Amino acid sequence: MQSPPLMMPWLQYSEQKRPLPATKHHMERLRRHVSPFRCTIRPIPVFLQPHRLIGGVLVYHSVPATAAPPNTVDTQAGLLLLLCLLLALIISLLLYHRHHLKTLRTATYTQDALEKNYSLLETVFTHSPIGMMVQDQARRIIRSNAALEAILGIRPEVLDGMGTPLSSLITDETARQSLLRAYYDLLTHPGHLLKVKLPIRSINGQEKWVVVSAQTLLENNEVKGIFWQVEDITREENALRELQRVSSLDPLTGTLNRRAFMQLWRRERGRALRNKTPLSLIIIDLDHFKQINDRYGHHFGDEVLRHTAKIMQHHTRDTDMLARFGGEEFVLLLPDTDLQAALEVAEKLRTILEQYTIKPDTQQSITITFSAGLAQWQPEESFDGLYKKADTALYRAKQAGRNRVKVYATPAA
Secondary structure (H helix, E strand, O other): OOOOOEEEEEEOOOOOOOOOOOOHHHHHHHHHHHHHHOEEEEEEEEEEEOOEEEEEEEEEEOOOOOOOOHHHHHHHHHHHHHHHHHHHHHHHHHHHHHHHHHHHHHHHHHHHHHHHHHHHHHHHHHHOOOEEEEEOOOOOEEEEOHHHHHHHOOOHHHHOOOOOOOHHHEOOHHHHHHHHHHHHHHHHOOOOEEEEEEEEEOOOOOEEEEEEEEEEEEEOOEEEEEEEEEEEOHHHHHHHHHHHHHHOEOOOOOOEOHHHHHHHHHHHHHHHHHHOOOEEEEEEEEOOHHHHHHHHOHHHHHHHHHHHHHHHHHOOOOOOEEEEEEOOEEEEEEEOOOHHHHHHHHHHHHHHHHHOEEOOOOOOOEEOOEEEEEEEOOOOOOHHHHHHHHHHHHHHHHHOOOOOEEEOOOOOO
């Protein structure tokens, strides 16, 4: 007969949410350990939960039993088995309680971190100097901040009915179409970034420049909304435009300088070529300017140049381009103007200028006159070619006695 069975607890615990694999290798190790004592072993698995396994190992001694009666042996074995199972259950409960506490601590830490992050994001959104707003799937604006209200002059409750944000505030039609194209491209290609610079007029009538950027909010590749940012760059844009304006002007007369004039010439030449419209050039040279400088000084000569430029600017169109090319020479580009109309403009300016007088310090007043030559641009003609024709006409005006206008005549074949 075998000796009364002895129960030796064997435990294995897993925090993974799946049943444990078979424990055959553990049993083999235990058999090798007890084999010198002529013992046999048998596992009794106990499952507390699907992912937590409690295993009991029943050990039998091989020597004949001599002491206890069968009934007593069975009773002792049963009690021992019961105690072993109870011990395994207690250990299992302790392990589960430890795991549960760890899970609770992790969840609490995660909840605290989420609340802190949400609070931080809410603070950034609310107090950011950049205007922000969020659209939902139905393109309704569901959130906006105070900076956006200050930039646009629109209360948050009014934004919801605006449709495409900002479109009604844009003052330039080309910019409006650019925003709409970028907006629909954003909707059809989620993940793209929209970023455009726009001129707007706020609700309270202020002219502003803004940079608008937008990004789709994706969840499982599905658009859940759009996040917008609106940055007011009016101060920077005005400073840049003023710098560009100053850098494009002649510092003495306030007319265009040569570089700026040539940029505008290329633009007008292209427009005239596309629309098949006339384009004329007048070269104006002040008469006897060297003698004025020599007699009255360069300071008075500068005053004469400013006086002449002011009169010509006042009596030309906004679309006409007046530039000082150096010394006492001015050029005037006249879009949509043929030779006859250009001649009328030049004669008008000449007549108006000679009606004004300018008086040097403690000197007698003098009259300023000019000679001018004009020519009309021909398709595919370069600026140098046009300028040379007008300069030829100017030379003829000076040769004819000055204070007059001459038109370039095409040489006879």
